[in-house]
Amino acid sequence: MSSNFRGKAPSKAVELSKPRHLLFAISLLISMLFVLLPAVSNAQSFNLNAISVEGNNRIDDSAVIGYAGIAPGQVLSGGDLNEAYQNILASGLFESVEFTPRGNTLVISVVEYPTINIISFEGNRRLKDDALSQAISSQSRRVFNPSTAENDAIAIAEAYAAQGRIAARVTPRIIRRSDNRVDLVFEIFEGSLAEIERLGFVGNRQFSDRRLRRVLATKQAGILRQFFRSDTLVEDRIEFDKQVLRDFYQSRGYVDFRVTGVNAELARERDGYFITFNVEEGQQFTFGEITTVSNIDDADAEEYQDTLRIRPGVVYSPSLVESSIARLERLANRQGLDFVRIEPRISRNDRDLSLDVEFVVDRGPRIFIERIDIEGNTTTLDRVVRQQFNVVEGDPFNPREIRESAERIRALGFFANSEVNAREGSRPDQVIVDVDVEEQNTGSLSFGGTYSTDSGFGLVAGFKERNFLGRGQELAVDISTSPDVNNYQLSFTEPRFLGRNVAVGFALAYQDVSIADARYTNTVGSFKPFVGFQLGERSTMQLRYSYENVEMTVPTASLIAGSVIDSEAAVGTQLGSGIGYTYQYDSRVGGLNPDAGVLFELSQDFYGLGGDIEYLKTTAKTIAQRKILQGEVTLRATLEGGAIIAPNNDTRVHNRFALSSSQIRGFEPLGIGPRDQVGAADDGLGGKYYAVARFDAEFPIGLPEEYGISGGLFYDIGSLWDTDGSLTNVVGNDFSLRQTVGVSLFWDTPIGPLRFNFSKALQKEAFDKEQTFNLTLRTEF
Incomplete structure (x- = not known):
């Protein structure tokens, strides 16, 4: 803005020979003049009768004057003109603004910002253009604003930082076009991932860094870091990790545990973080005296006390208190008592490190x-x-x-x-x-592959919709193929049938089974509707009906006179119709001890409701698991067995048990048990009875846990025996133990879990088919 105010210099120089008091007076006068000059300038007023706008092409004169907030005929001070000037600049529509008074007219000269022709991104590979467009405020056919473009560059850099690329740099540039238009280009240097090079802990004594790192969702960068998304620093994930650590410690009795801070140090090269969790563990507490008090006449305290499952001496856990409260409230509901509240009153005994819990049964507010x-x-x-x-x-x-x-x-x-x-x-x-x-999306389409030394390579494809038509139902189609087994299955489940906690569904399957080294092929079509419901806190029951159509074939070129397999195949197609159930109890999750648990499963199927076969098949399995040495080592013992009772001795190899390499390691499928060795035949027949015990230990082998590699030892002992009838050429009909020992290598890779088993048979029969190495892999993407 131009101004007519000018300061004037004095006409004569001051002579140093004048008296000193005169010199002082002149100096004082000059100082006062300089003080008063700004006030005189600011006090200058302008009486402008007209306002003229120049340089505007898209924006009307009235709009510019409206932004200024002044009108012709006003008496304006210099401060008013400065405020009007700032108002026009603040509109964000003009590169420059100039005020020039010309007589009684104020001339406002403006230079308009150009409009944005197109917005483009260069150098981005990790984030697509659509994602970046949603992060910015600038838009095509809108007025370009440098401040907005700078803020957009910051927003893009923050989007990369959220993915761990904190070294990303974004530079906005413009390309001038005709008609006062520009192309806005964001030049992006994505940089490399700033991975978490080290996760450490300070203050932990009871649990090692290795054990605590397994709890966290955030992971250290490992050898397969290009596959991981959890080895970058995400603030929300760190907050989640702090809560997970608290839950981990408190579930093990460390009620005073707290995370005092998390330090994240950036490497000098800005390509990695060193994160340290500062923790205070405190002491481990157990449950002390457990009592129940009732303030309701109709609620018997002793009856409520008998309902509790917590016992003194058990390691304290808040989840056990919550489950006890739920148990007592359910009892009150069964007794028809409303508005019952269970209040746990906890008394701390620091001397013996125990917590006494008194459950108070009381009336709550009538809401x-x-x-x-x-x-x-x-x-x-x-x-x-x-x-x-x-x-x-x-x-x-x-x-x-x-x-x-x-x-x-x-x-x-x-x-x-x-x-x-x-x-x-x-x-x-x-x-x-x-x-x-x-x-959110609830459907998924997956493709993948499998590999096993038993069945070779296979392909897997599946479609699953967990919320079919928005009804909460699950629909799944699974296809898997391999040299030995081709399986096609359609399943549907309604988890809340008639609004109750009862699951109803069915599975329709077609399977073509041709075990390696076997001379026969089984083609099985099945339809299995089921009903499942919960019996208790940790127990479930499933009732089912099974219909099967089994066709067993042996190629003509492979027929051997007098063989059991050939005689069973000659029976032709068999229809099976039966009912069954599976009862399961699982305390491995949510039990009294978070480091130990038991799974028990009992299944029975009775075939004979029509069809061509009649038998009762029973299987039972028990798994006991415990973690020791601060959770570093997992011990597991598994006992399982089964029996088939067939009054008419009409079972075939398809109906009998055939132990796989997951049931007893060290042998091929159908590698143990009864075998038919008539003539050139060497056919595994399966058995009517089996019993197996497996003992496993899994432990770290010294490699960083982010590699996902651990080791194991196993010992298996078991037997498979007995077939139908008295067959003279069958060996292995009698009970005979097999024993194997071995080592395992587990590799939890992003493309799927790998397991390598190296085994050695300590006890076997001469006709058994041993397998010293087994590898399994399953992956989906």
Whole structure:
């Protein structure tokens, strides 16, 4: 802005020979003049009768004057003109603005910013153009603003930093075009991943760094770092890791555990982080005295006490307290008692490091659920979300039940985000439960491969929709092919049949089985509808019906006179129809001891409801697992066995048991048990009975855990015996133990888990088929 104010210099120089008091007076006068000059300038006013705008092409004169906030005829000070000048610049539409008073007219000269013709990105490979376009504010056919472009460059760099590429640099550039247009180009240098080179802990004494690193979602960069997404620094993941560490320690009795801080140091080359968790473990506490007190006349404290499963001396865990509260509340509901609240009162005994827990059965406030509002579910039906609540409108309000319902909603896996909150309803004694969800994709299409030394290479393809038509149902199609087995299966499951906690579904399968070195092929078509439900906290039951069509064939060129396989194949197609059940109890997750658990499974199938065969097949399995040495070593013992009772001795090799390499290691499939050795035949026939015991130990072998490589030892002992009838050429009909020992190498790779087994048979029969090495791999992508 030009100005007519000018300061004037004095006409004569001051002579040094004048009296000193005169010199002082003149100096004072000059100083006052310089002080008053700005005030005189600022006090200058302008009476402008007209405003003229120059240089604008797209923006009207009235718009420019409107931005200035002044009007013709106003008496304006220098400060008013400066404010108008700043207002026009702040509009972000002009590169430069100049105010020039010409008589009674104010001339506003502007240079407009160009419009953006196109926006392009150069140098980006990790993030696509569509993703970057969503991160910026600049848009085509809008006015270009350098400040906005700079902010967009920062936003793009932050998007790369979220993926661990903190060295990314973004430079906005413009290319001038005709008609005052520009192309906006963001030149991107992506840089390399800033990986987590080291995850360390300070203050941990009870658990090693190796053990704690296995708990965290964040991982160290390993030899396969190009496959990992969890070896980069993500702030939200660090917060999650802190909570996971607290849960890990508190579930093992360390109630005072806390994370005092997390230090993240960036390497000098800006290509890696060194992260350190500072922790305070505290002391381990156990449960002390467990008591129950009732403040309700209809609730017998002794009855509630007998319901509890916690015993003194057990390592303290908050999850056990929560499960006990749920158990007591369920008892109150069965007794018809409403508004019952269970309050755990915990007393600390620092002398013996125990926590006494007193469960108080009391009346809670009389609050009812007015309604449950669900928002954000554009695909999923309301009833799918409502089925996760064990309460409905009008029921007593229980905060713990609402929390558990929220966890069940999250566990569905249908939503990227879900929030469940309660707020006051239309009356003080009512609440409204708000459920806000955000849908996510629930369908998946996978392709992959398998490899086993038993069956060679195979291909796997599958489609799964976990929320079919938004009804919470699961539909899956699986196809797997290999030289030995071709399997095609369609399955459907309704997890909440008629709104109850009962799963109903079916599996339709077609299987073509040709075991290596076997002379026959089994073609099996099956249809198996089922019903599954929960019996207890850790026990489930499945009831099923099975229909099978089994065709056994032997190529003409492979026929051997008098062989068992040939006689069984001559029977032709057999139809099997039967009912069965599977009972399972699993305490490995959520049991009293987080480092130990037991799985028990019992299955029985009775065939004879029509069809061509009649037998009862029973199998049972027990697995006991325990982690020792701070969880570094896992010990596992497995006992399993089975029996077939066939009144008419009409079982075939398809119906009998055939132990695989996963059941007893060191032998080929059908490598042990009864064998038919008539003539040139050497056919494994399977057996009506089997019993196996497996003992495993898994442990680290000294390599960094981010490599995912660990070792193991195993010892297997078992037998497979007995076939139908008295067959003179069959060997191995009698019970005979086999024993094997071996070492395993486990490699948990991003493309799938690899397991290498090296075994040696300590006890076997001469006709057994030994297998000293076995490799398995399964991967999907």
